[in-house]
Amino acid sequence: MRDFHFPGRSPVLAQNGMCATSHPLAAKVAVDIMERGGNAMDAAIAGAVLLGICEPQMTGIGGDCFVLFQDKDGGAIRALNGSGCAPAGADLSALKARGETTVPLNGPEAVTIPTAMDAFCRLSEDYGKIGIDAILAPTIRYADEGVPVAARVAFDWPEAGKALQGHGRTHYMIDGKPGEVGQMFRSPAQAEALRRVAKEGRKGFYEGEVAEDMVAALKALGGVHELSDFANATSFYTEPVGSHYKGADLLEHPPNGQGATANLMLNILSHFDLASMEPFGAMRAHIEAEATKLAYDARNRFIADPDVSKRVEHMLSMETATKLAALIDPKRAMAAAAPISEAVHKDTVYITVVDKDRMAVSFIYSIFHGFGSGIASEKFGILLQNRGAGFTLDESHPNVYGAGKRPMHTIIPGMLAENGRATMPFGVMGGQYQSCGHARFVTNMTDFGMDAQSAIDAPRCFSDAGELKVEKGYSEAVRAELADMGHKVVVPDGPLGGAQAIRIRNDGVLEGASDPRKDGAALGY
Template sequence: MRDLHLPGRSPVWAENGLCATSHPIAANAALDILKAGGNAMDAAIAGAVALGVCEPAMCGIAGDCFALVKPAGQDEVLSYNGSGRAPAGASAAALRAEGLTQMPDRDARSVTIPGAVAAFDEMSALWGKLGLADSLAPAIRLFETGVPVHARVSVDFASSADRLDATAARHLMPGGTPPKEGARFALPGQAEVLRRIARDGARAFYEGEVAEDMLSALRQGGGAHTAEDFAAQRGLQTDPISGAYKGATLHEHPPNGQGATAILMLNILGHFDLTALDPFGAERAHLEAEAAKLAYAARNRFIADAATAEGDRMLDPALAADLAARIDPARAQPEGAAFDGTPHRDTIYITVVDRDRMAVSLIYSVFHAFGSGLGTEKFGLVLHNRGMGFTLTKGHGNELAPGKRPLHTIIPGMLAENGRPNLPFGVMGGQYQAAGHARFVTNLRDYGLSPQEAIDAPRAFPEGGTLQLERGYAPEVATALEAKGHRIVTPDTPIGGAQAIRIHDSGFLEGGSDPRKDGCAIGY
């Protein structure tokens, strides 16, 4: 239990249904669907889509998503891949010929076909109860009439508004400047897109006027996308992967997501006695940082489109043992051992559990803040840049190629305790997500923290040759880590955000929501 003298959040308890996400308006939209007779999938779609106007830098209908689903009355976990493919005209060789060594940011050529809308339509048909139109109705109202800008959203908007091209800026900043906290923010053009999807399904997005609006923007930006690429987009039901840790089982989405990285990190950390360490001390932070460097390096080598990934290598206990043996508890690895990658933390996550105990763990993103920054003229859609997840290295499994899905950082999680999946959770934060999953699980299993306490706990992450350390750590921890060879940096913004719901044997639901974001857990 938290010290009630100190600022913080208590867990939220409910019985009939609960939603946890990063914005209260979206959480309420999801809860309203539950109260109207919808199930967890109906509500998760409602809340996720609503987040497109509540947190426009983080997600939008021109983005991608992944989901894990535990159907009502079952202990089986299912997974769904709502990511898009590279267009048929994509060419790594052409980009290399220009002298590029990595995928270009803010560039049409880093836009894969947006997969979220197809996924919402298909997941609603597979697991929903009310239908897609009912799930979209709350979001349509919010996109049309607008929402008040919340504190964290205003910060994210202001810090990333320069990523928007002139067309996107006209739609998202009609006043010419980023909206401030308390201002009304609306996206009426996108509301019209949602109305069409509600009436005609996902084809209204991938064909006809909406698709042509996106294609026009992509052509102007030098993209090779065609109407056929958009019309061919479909999601994919997949089989989750899993790994055991301290009596629990972590379920993750398979490649092209990076979920196997979280499992590998836990397998590495399982070779150390974390329980004997101070949960917020230097020794634990050091071991996690070293495990992350090694696990992410493996990720960059093995994770790709499912057709070319070597995901099984990531789950091999022998690999974890080999990597664990390389960790020096007293000394940081040199910078050259660290993984590389562009920092990005722009994602939303929502989890919903309903009265029948269907559980949905859903993550939805445009990758970098405002994605590619490319806006469409008619409807004001802002296209993601998930193609940044590809590599241009010739012969690599994750090399850009026609029809391939890139490595994705966004990963939904679900933990099974006492033999049954009872804890859907997610940790936002771009690259950090896999490390965040591992930290959340070790907070629960090694230190007995509640979901809210596990979310509140301070975070560290090695990135760019530094160890980012949140201010939640004591100053002496930073000093001790520096003595081990880490170069400590205090990040400008908190590291990621998280949401979680635990289904208790008592029949009650316990929700946790990250104070690093504007959101909440809310139930009834």
């Protein structure tokens, strides 16, 4: 139990259903859906779509999603890949002939076909109860009426908004300026696009006027996207990957998601007695930082499109983890490996829902960088992701840019399970940080006995691009000790990510946790 002398959040307890996400309106909509007879899948989709209006810099229907879910207590845990491909006309040689060394972040070349909407429609049809029209109704209303800009959204908007161009500025600035706390952000154009989907299903997005609007915006900037690319967009079911750590199974989304990186990190960390270390001391931070470097180096080498990611079993092997753990010097920092994927993920949203039948859904949804590519369609204001910037232009690498390929994604939903039963759907936002964040969340609970809320609240650190980013929650003495070990210690301008979780307790009670680093909440009924 937390010390009530200090600021903090208590876990939220409920019995019938629970949602935890990064904006209270989305959490409320999810609970409303369940109270009206919808299940956790209906509620998760409804909340996720609304997050595109509540947090437009983070996500939207021009993006991708990954989902882990258990359809009922004791049912199979499955994965849904809602990520999109580069268009059929994508041409690596053309990019290289222009002298490009990376995929341009804010050009049409970075726009892969948004596939989240196909995933929403597929999941609604296969696992939902109330239909896509009822699921989209709350977002249509809020997009028309507007939502007040929340504090974290206002914090992000000025910097992220620099990416906006053309129609993007028209649709995603308020009177030409970044949104401020309490201002109303409206998107009637998106409301109209969602009405098409509510009436026609996925065809309303991937065919007809909405698709034509997106293709026209891309072609106007030199994009090679065609209507056929959108018509052929498809999500697909797959199976999670996993690892075992101190009594719990950590299930992750397989490639082209980076989930196996979190599994490898935990396998490496299992070779060290973390529980004997100070939870927020230098030694734990150091060991975790070194494990991060090694696991992310493996990620950068192996994770790519599902059809070409051939070394995932190598990443999941305990033999691999043992060899990597032996490379860690407990007293000295190693050099960071150079990244191979050309752009790292900045922003995303996460939502988790559990219903009265214990269907559990772990759902992550993103447009990659803040405001994605910055390119929006003219009529419907659909902001397009720049996920293609996650490709490399190195022709020898499995994650090389190419027609019809899916790039490596940093977004990963998580699920803890015991004996095949989901016990905690969770997610840690924060782009590049996510795999490290999953490992830290798990070890906070297993090695240091924290509940989910305390594990989320706890200070974070992250070895990234040659720096050890250490949140303000660490002491100056710990920072100095880490520097003495050879780490280049920096305090990041903003916090490291955000997280949400729902624990399905053995007594039947649901325990929700939501990160104070975001604007969100856990709500139940």
